[in-house]
Amino acid sequence: MSKQAILHRMVTDQHICPFGLRSKDLLERQGYEVEDHKLSSRTETDKFKEQHKVKTTPQTFIDDKRIGGYDDLREFFGMDKAGQNGTTYTPVIAIFSIAALMTLAIQFSAQATFISARTLLLFIAVSMVMLALQKLKDLFGFTNSFITYDLLAMRNIRYGYLYPFLEAYAGIGMIAGMSAIWVAPISLFIGSVGAISVYKAVYIDKRELKCACVGGDSQVPLGFVSLSENLFMIGGGLIMMLMQNT
Incomplete structure (x- = not known):
């Protein structure tokens, strides 16, 4: 029956x-x-x-x-509550996974090979653009979280609104192969300020915050992921400068 x-x-x-x-x-x-x-x-x-x-x-x-x-x-039926509950790294894993696949696709399309000196720069650039897009979906929500730990945004809230546009510009500039002089300084600046801010908030002040790296509604804890995002920006800027001089 x-x-x-x-x-x-x-x-x-x-x-x-x-x-x-x-x-x-x-x-x-x-x-x-x-x-x-x-x-x-x-x-x-x-x-x-x-x-x-x-x-x-x-x-x-x-x-x-x-x-x-x-x-x-x-x-x-003995199942957990539906949806994402509590802190999660799922959005970050999804973004970086898709960014890696897009990087390989772009690289193969351009040079018929998956790995070259430019592969790492492309991965950083694609990741930056995708992360910027997440922030731009809700600028108010993003800044509401971002200004609670970013040292520059705390002093000037308008920088919080400008930040995702700068991140997108730097990422697109890297993909387009623009001159390092137009892109690297911006990537180095926002990456350095961000890295110092996250390090201070998490590892010195020991604050438990949500990371604004994937938008204002993020349940990703502030820490390694956000620090990695900023280090990627610094690395991207440095790679651009090195490639420009070779």
């Missing part, structure tokens, strides 16, 4: 509840045959919540017992 579940979820012309869809998918993946009841209006939804004395939908019932919403359903 197949396992049965009853699901009540909101589906209207204006709104389809994402957690209702997730609940249905989870039940089906757990081998349940789902009796899917769609609440097609706000009035119908409110009536259902009042009837069952619940505050939210979706609601799942199994064996005449109310399990609850999506998080309750996951708990019923």
Whole structure:
């Protein structure tokens, strides 16, 4: 006999509840045959919540017992809460992994080889551009975090707003092969200020902060990752200067 579940979820012309869809998918993946009841209006939804004395939908019932919403359903199946919880390095791992693959693709396209003297510079540049893009998605959110530890941004908040544009410019300049004189000083400057700021905040002041390196909503802890980002910028500037002189 197949396992049965009853699901009540909101589906209207204006709104389809994402957690209702997730609940249905989870039940089906757990081998349940789902009796899917769609609440097609706000009035119908409110009536259902009042009837069952619940505050939210979706609601799942199994064996005449109310399990609850999506998080309750996951708990019923012995699963952790959905989504990223607490500090995580996932965004950084994703960015650097994609940056590495893009670097190899660009390098192979340009020189039909994956490794050359320019590969490291390209990796740094692509990483800088991708990290800048994360910051530019929400400048206010980024600066709200950044100004709590960057020594220059603390004194001049406008520098916080300028920072991701400078990072993007330096990264794009490295990819384009611009003259080192136009790019290296900026990369060295923002990288040096950033490295000193992170080192002071984390290793001297022992503050527990979230890193603004991947945007204002980051759950990445401030420390090694942000310090590495700044050291990359310094390294990129130095590599550009060395390549210019050879």
